[in-house]
Amino acid sequence: xxxxxxxxxSSRTKAFYWHFGPKTLGGFDISMDQLKVKIxxxxxxxxxxxxxxxxxxxxxxxxxxxxSHYLGISPSTISDYESNxxxxxxxxxxxxxxxxxxxxxxxxxxxxxxxxxxxxxEQKFFEAVDFSKATTxxxxxxxxxxxxxACSRKVDELPLYGxxxxxxxKIILELPYxxxxxxxxxxxxxxxxxTGTSTGRSPMVAxxxxxxxxxxxxxxxxxxxxxxxxxxxxxxxxxxxxAVTKLSLSEIKKKLEAAx
Numbered sequence: 001x002x003x004x005x006x007x008x009x010s011s012r013t014k015a016f017y018w019h020f021g022p023k024t025l026g027g028f029d030i031s032m033d034q035l036k037v038k039i040x041x042x043x044x045x046x047x048x049x050x051x052x053x054x055x056x057x058x059x060x061x062x063x064x065x066x067x068s069h070y071l072g073i074s075p076s077t078i079s080d081y082e083s084n085x086x087x088x089x090x091x092x093x094x095x096x097x098x099x100x101x102x103x104x105x106x107x108x109x110x111x112x113x114x115x116x117x118x119x120x121x122e123q124k125f126f127e128a129v130d131f132s133k134a135t136t137x138x139x140x141x142x143x144x145x146x147x148x149x150a151c152s153r154k155v156d157e158l159p160l161y162g163x164x165x166x167x168x169x170k171i172i173l174e175l176p177y178x179x180x181x182x183x184x185x186x187x188x189x190x191x192x193x194x195t196g197t198s199t200g201r202s203p204m205v206a207x208x209x210x211x212x213x214x215x216x217x218x219x220x221x222x223x224x225x226x227x228x229x230x231x232x233x234x235x236x237x238x239x240x241x242x243a244v245t246k247l248s249l250s251e252i253k254k255k256l257e258a259a260x
Contacts, residue, residue: 032102035116040098042132044091050084051133053097057082058134059161059187060101060112070100116186125170128185129256130162137216140191141243143255149224150235150242158241160215162190163256165249168197171206184212191216195249199228204242208234216241220249 039056046052057067057078064082068075080086081093089097105112137155140163141148148155164183171183171194184190192214194203200219207217217235219227222244235242245252 032113032117035113036098036102039101040091040094043089043094043097046132048084048133049088050082053089054082055131055133055161056098056101058159059189060105062101062104066104067097067100070104071096115181115184126164126166126183128162128164128183129253129259130185130190131160131259134159134161135259136160137191137241137243140216141218141245143259144218144245144252145247146218146243146245147224148241148243149227150232151239152241154239154241155216155243158215159189160191161187163193163218164190164214165193165195165220165253166203168194168203171203181212184214188212189215191218193218193220193245193252195220197222199226200231200242200244201228204228204231204234207240208238213238213240216243218243218245220244220252221246 043049043052043056057064064075064078068078071078077086081089102113137148137158137160140146140160141155162185164185166183183192192203192207194200194217197203197219200222203217203219207213217240219231219242223246224244227242227244232242247255
């Protein structure tokens, strides 16, 4: 079964596959195991495993108290791992941690896991970048030389776990509705960066109508003064920070890759 894993996986990551093993839970197929391996591998191989654990706990929307109750340990133990006050967790700890997140979500209906397993990249329409740990809206805008034009008060404390770069025309005209959720990769707590927009109106109308909202919207290669008033009004109505950046797309991608 190990032979079915991509060659790019390290031997340590492959070891997780043996620990998590093939299972079928709540009607889901083997891709759940692949998702567990991905999360477990990210934690194990991270230079900051505590932050990686915290990221995934927050992505799943599980409190330290609920997780500790499920695992039968104290909340302070969870806190110690996340702040790296305890030594790096071993395979056994990470397995229990990841299993707990999945079981808690499954008991709540498994909607988050379903979204994760549908998050196959569709490069024709978009490119999703997931960060190894959370950043803030303010830090992201600083790195890509962005300027906020709506809901600027939110960006300082706004947690972001990734950015999805989208071709605004292709997304609006060609992306099947049932595939729209995939642009959010593993979490909607991310920024959507739209390219090829002249005023920002169409992307914001699409965001307003979408069933899932992003944490932030960024319009590429657009001056703040040229952002459509309706786009700003929608952003303020939805409570979604709206920003612009003139930095080249190649430079933006370099900045994002540095945060992975």
